[in-house]
Amino acid sequence: MPNMTPKKAAMPTQPPEERRHNFREVALGYSAETAMEEATRCLNCRHKPCVSGCPVHIEIPRFIEQVKDGDFGKAYEIISRTSSLPAVCGRVCPQENQCEARCVRGKNGEPVGIGRLERFVADWHNAQEEVKPEKPVSNGHKVAVIGSGPSGLTCAGDLAKMGYEVTVFEALHLAGGVLVYGIPEFRLPKSIVQKEVETIQALGVKIETNMVIGRVLSIDELMDEQGFEAVFIGSGAGLPRFMNIKGENLCGVYSANEFLTRTNLMKAYREESATPIMHAKRVAVVGGGNVAMDAARSALRLGASEVTVVYRRSEEELPARAEEVSHAKQEGVVFRMLSNPVEILGDENEFVTGMKIQQMELGEPDASGRRRPVPVEGSEYVIDVDAVIMAIGTSPNPLLKFTTKGLETKSWGGIVADESGQTSREGVFAGGDAVTGAATVILAMGEGKTAAAAIDEYIKNKSK
């Protein structure tokens, strides 16, 4: 008899008052008992609507059934057949728009906590005795992967399992992409990312950090001189956008990437860190996505007394994960909706003192189907802040486009690739944010997987 409680088993969390002052993980994870209990809420639907909501089609009811029976090892095996980063995705997937959005239990109450169960299984697995995967036998073919974010790591891992000799080239000094430089410790502990990276290394994948492809070596050199038969580009969408409003270059205005990189990658939140960060008191964060939530909550943890998220549409349209928005609110982040910054104000030393905001109202729907915010005449007002963080989006870095012969990109910078990841250049594949623009971890991972299969096929056909 299924468990018909309308609500998900609660996720234990650090109390908001405590966590807003530290960088430790907010959500603490299910215990085995809670996981098994939550698993009994799954109806094991025959048509499995949840599975079609998951971009990589994890066999959700099958793994949940194993959790219910307490066979967590088996559950892990089922998940890892299609997902290579379950400990990450279980934490950061926007489940409410994906698997859980389709769960039948959601029609009458809350959906099954699929993400939470996935996280539990992955964490359980990671806590078990280390069984290093065996290094597969090499098939003698070399593939290069550019970028060590979720798309690159997944592509590299899959190819290594097929016997390819894979080298990942990463521009920064640490592998992980956004998982290490963007998403903060309190949402995704870096030890988890490290573990994923080590697992992939154990498969024989070489990771070369400090390698900016397009500068140190070009894709042409990798293929023509270094003997790589195929290249996967998973270079992400790291170029920050600014609003181009007055005052944006004042001291105290950061891109979210700079603010988060200083905090996460360079560990500026730790006392002993060599990297500086401004510990502002009143911070405005412009934008409404996950990036904005991460920046706002990081600013709080760095000691801000007042953090305001300024977003030009209405609350329903906030693109951030629901859980992040509610966590941010619990921690005291203030939300100003339908508000558009028009100018950043500074003092005589050009230091940020405030932000002028224009009130918006909802007009006709725009191309995205959302009602377009239009300015309300004469509604400008000023809020006092001493730092502003711009989290209004990023686009792919043009470096690879400029340095690779015959690599086509779209007008906004995204690399042109078909559904298998094949680009306009033979032997060169691409996926993740570099192709789609800023998206999600699970989509990037899925594209890395698809491209790995396509690369395998490409090399096999070529050597026939």
Added chain:
Amino acid sequence: MYRILKKKVLNPTVTLMEVEAPLIAAKAQPGQFIILRADKDGERIPLTISGCDKERGSVRIIFQLVGATTKQLGMLNEGDMIPDFVGPLGNPTPIDGLKKVCVVGGGVGCAIALPVAEKLHENGCEVHTIAGFRNKDLVILEDEFKACSDKYILMTDDGSAGEKGVVTMPLEKLIGSGENYDMVIAIGPLIMMKFVVKTTKPHGVPTTVSMNPIMIDGTGMCGGCRLTVGGKTRFACVDGPDFDGFEVDFDEAMKRGAMYRDFERHAYEKSCHLLNKEVE
């Protein structure tokens, strides 16, 4: 890991190192830079490639000891390892086709200017170098510049070496006396570059300046290095570091610098260690 092959203390505050990095040495061109971390938990700092030896596979850096990271780096010795060393970053200084150039270097900026002067010389360009320092003890690379310059003018603030005064004095004189430079390339403290531009602009002599705002990634990812050039926001690490001196908003770049210095002075270090001091 990148091995330090050679270390030479040039003066009490400036040190030269040759670092084993064959891939970078093979590619680097004058004007490009590297980013390094002096220890595995350290800060990322940019330093210009001051020269490279393709045969040995080594890259030369010359740096001034100004703060935590450069001091830490200065404590490393020959044979020691630098954990992270990435490059070549940024764009090479555009020097193709130049026939007559005046290179103006200020302080440790001379280390950055040297490979540019050398490359110009190699291309058969007539090179005049004006090098400015605060005093005699801080003079670096005199012989190296003399070797690649058709004219070398040394200036010190106090006259303890070369002529007394700032670099714009001989520059004004040279331009005034009819030296028709295709380009003036100025590398040094912001204030120096600003005044170089003030000198060259009335004469319409095209002027390239090398900007050095605070950087983190050096790949265009953080936007921390942004400047206003020609009214537009540009990222020094990917669009520069060299820009058309007539277009750069030096006042903005300097105010940002001065603001950080103010923070430092008011002992704000605890809450804000974003101290900014020009490279001089």
